[in-house]
Amino acid sequence: MPIPIVQTRNLTKIYVRDVIGTEFGRLKIRLKNRKVAALKSLDLDVNEGEIFGLLGPNGAGKTTAIKVLMGLIFATEGTATLMGKPLGDKSVKASIGFLPENPYFYDYLKGYEFLNYYGQLYGMSAAARRKKIPELLELVGLSHAEDLPLKGYSKGMLQRAGLAQALLNDPKIVFLDEPQSGLDPFGRKEIRDLILSLKEKGATVFFSSHILADAEVICDRVAILSKGRLMNVGAMDEILSARIKAYEIEAMNLSEDMVSELEKMSERFIRRTKTVLFVVEKEEIALAIVKKIIASPGHLVSYTPRRETLEEFFIRNIEPQNV
Amino acid sequence: MSKIWAIAFNTFKEAVRNRILYILLVFALLIMASSGIVGELTISARERIITDLGITSINFFGLLIAIFVGIGLVYNELDKKTIYTIVTKPIDRHQFLIGKYLGLLLTIYINILIMVFFFLAVIYYQGYMDFDVMSKALWVEQANGEWASPTVISYFMYYAKAIVFSLAKAFGTLTLLYHSPLTQGILLVVFYGCLELAIITGFAILYSSFSTPTLSAMLTVLTFIIGRLNADIIVFADRMKEKGFETSTQKMKYIFAWVAAHVTPNLWLFNRRTSLAVDNVEIRLEAYPVLYGILYSAAILYLAVHIFRKRNFK
Numbered sequence A: 001m002p003i004p005i006v007q008t009r010n011l012t013k014i015y016v017r018d019v020i021g022t023e024f025g026r027l028k029i030r031l032k033n034r035k036v037a038a039l040k041s042l043d044l045d046v047n048e049g050e051i052f053g054l055l056g057p058n059g060a061g062k063t064t065a066i067k068v069l070m071g072l073i074f075a076t077e078g079t080a081t082l083m084g085k086p087l088g089d090k091s092v093k094a095s096i097g098f099l100p101e102n103p104y105f106y107d108y109l110k111g112y113e114f115l116n117y118y119g120q121l122y123g124m125s126a127a128a129r130r131k132k133i134p135e136l137l138e139l140v141g142l143s144h145a146e147d148l149p150l151k152g153y154s155k156g157m158l159q160r161a162g163l164a165q166a167l168l169n170d171p172k173i174v175f176l177d178e179p180q181s182g183l184d185p186f187g188r189k190e191i192r193d194l195i196l197s198l199k200e201k202g203a204t205v206f207f208s209s210h211i212l213a214d215a216e217v218i219c220d221r222v223a224i225l226s227k228g229r230l231m232n233v234g235a236m237d238e239i240l241s242a243r244i245k246a247y248e249i250e251a252m253n254l255s256e257d258m259v260s261e262l263e264k265m266s267e268r269f270i271r272r273t274k275t276v277l278f279v280v281e282k283e284e285i286a287l288a289i290v291k292k293i294i295a296s297p298g299h300l301v302s303y304t305p306r307r308e309t310l311e312e313f314f315i316r317n318i319e320p321q322n323v
Numbered sequence B: 001m002s003k004i005w006a007i008a009f010n011t012f013k014e015a016v017r018n019r020i021l022y023i024l025l026v027f028a029l030l031i032m033a034s035s036g037i038v039g040e041l042t043i044s045a046r047e048r049i050i051t052d053l054g055i056t057s058i059n060f061f062g063l064l065i066a067i068f069v070g071i072g073l074v075y076n077e078l079d080k081k082t083i084y085t086i087v088t089k090p091i092d093r094h095q096f097l098i099g100k101y102l103g104l105l106l107t108i109y110i111n112i113l114i115m116v117f118f119f120l121a122v123i124y125y126q127g128y129m130d131f132d133v134m135s136k137a138l139w140v141e142q143a144n145g146e147w148a149s150p151t152v153i154s155y156f157m158y159y160a161k162a163i164v165f166s167l168a169k170a171f172g173t174l175t176l177l178y179h180s181p182l183t184q185g186i187l188l189v190v191f192y193g194c195l196e197l198a199i200i201t202g203f204a205i206l207y208s209s210f211s212t213p214t215l216s217a218m219l220t221v222l223t224f225i226i227g228r229l230n231a232d233i234i235v236f237a238d239r240m241k242e243k244g245f246e247t248s249t250q251k252m253k254y255i256f257a258w259v260a261a262h263v264t265p266n267l268w269l270f271n272r273r274t275s276l277a278v279d280n281v282e283i284r285l286e287a288y289p290v291l292y293g294i295l296y297s298a299a300i301l302y303l304a305v306h307i308f309r310k311r312n313f314k
């Protein structure tokens, strides 16, 4: 067993908010404590070198978990270690990169100045900064904006700047809270590629996301949170493959009689411009349909046994939280 | 340490790129410049007015910067969440807070330096505007015993020289190469004012590390006022003690006044403007106020760090 690079045990966070409210509609102001259990007894192990996805609907506690790990807020209960050391260890912080959710930075700084300042905080020498910063700006596609104050950055540009600052120190672990939010499809793909290249370099990537399709493609393992509780954790195919599969059969040039006959056999039927698509759950029926298509004058275009997508898993298992 | 400086320098940069600072500075300089054109008074009367006005405005604007920049310093970082990517870098939270404090102090002191420079120049300029001095320089006795009246050009040259020389002398004073008895006193008074601002800035940061900017501003102003009244409160408490206590409420009042006077900073130590007005009081650099200012600021900062270290950054 490899040593987990991130480990949490019984990690619990209860937010206590002081709310000034009126009682029973009367003007009697009193201080109430409203408690929100954002994280309930979370046990996680993330292995070195893997891409780990923290998934869950809005308000599930993803950001809370990352903030506790980053030492921004303190857990109400439980413990966590990063690289085997307790949270807040400075030598560990030196090899961590962190991109917060919807990041915001000093808007009076120019792109280059911003990275230069953060490089100083990492304790990088002037020479190292001079070398690293242009590389990173290039990597995240912000070379053209290095002299522009962050005030003038778009949401996606800020996200990229945030990513650049998280990579200044060639981190061993990168924590990314929704790295793809605010990015266009190109940007999302770039991030995906970037995460994969980080893994290639041996870094561990811990990220939270809503974009399940992307998480599905790149994650080695995922944890699924709902209402602060860990629902599921494991390799993507462990979580998904055990569940029902669907079979998709696409065909063309079928006679109308044939189409209506097959439609009756399948769970779902979709008519496309040139082809028709049958979706069935049982393998025997799928094979029967395929045989009929082959025997007919029509053509079989494709036959795809499909695993359940993460999205379907989500919708089936997790009710949206009332935030 | 280099990380603290990086934070301090960035804080300075933030303030410098903030328009409010320039508005304050220009305003302060205008007030001082206007003090230079007070009517037909003797030099010493003029100097007194200018000194009073100059020192008051330096203290006042220093205080304004300390309060208005100081209260937002920590709060804005939390509010805009810029702090998230700072304290997750390999620095400690106390380094962040100390860096912020030093950065703000640097901002205030540089502003004061600019104000003092300008202020000294205005003072030196008065020396050139004295009637006797001016006529001696401008009216030239000719061979036939008559006095040639000055030309426009010679007037212009005289004013130009006055301005250049005043600025040069002001610069010389700041670099400690040149001084007059008055300007030496001014420098010391301003120096004491800087110590006072170090304490007030500490309070601004302390308050802003746990409350909103508006509340911090009010608390800081309150602290300043109590601090300035500190000596009076001590006198008041002593007098109560001399009279003796008849009731327990009196005793309570005494204890309260005593505690208030000893917990709040004694800012009276740093207010030397009035001694400057009395000619025969020489202002000296004393060890006690300097130590008091430094230690008190350090204590306040320590308290702020203590609170800040345990905060959840939501």
Ligand SMILES: Nc1ncnc2c1ncn2[C@@H]1O[C@H](COP(=O)(O)OP(=O)(O)OP(=O)(O)O)[C@@H](O)[C@H]1O
Pocket (backbone or CB within 6 Å): A015, A016, A017, A036, A037, A038, A056, A057, A058, A059, A060, A061, A062, A063, A064, A065, A101, A323, B314
């Ligand atoms: N500062 C706070 N004070 C009180 N409650 C909070 C605070 N921050 C978060 N919460 C609550 O904690 C729960 C988890 O929030 P969290 O931000 O961790 O969710 P999330 O999974 O990151 O959601 P999203 O996908 O929307 O970013 C929510 O119910 C939220 O209302």
Ligand SMILES: [Mg+2]
Pocket (backbone or CB within 6 Å): A062, A063, A064, A101, A177
């Ligand atoms: Mg979140």
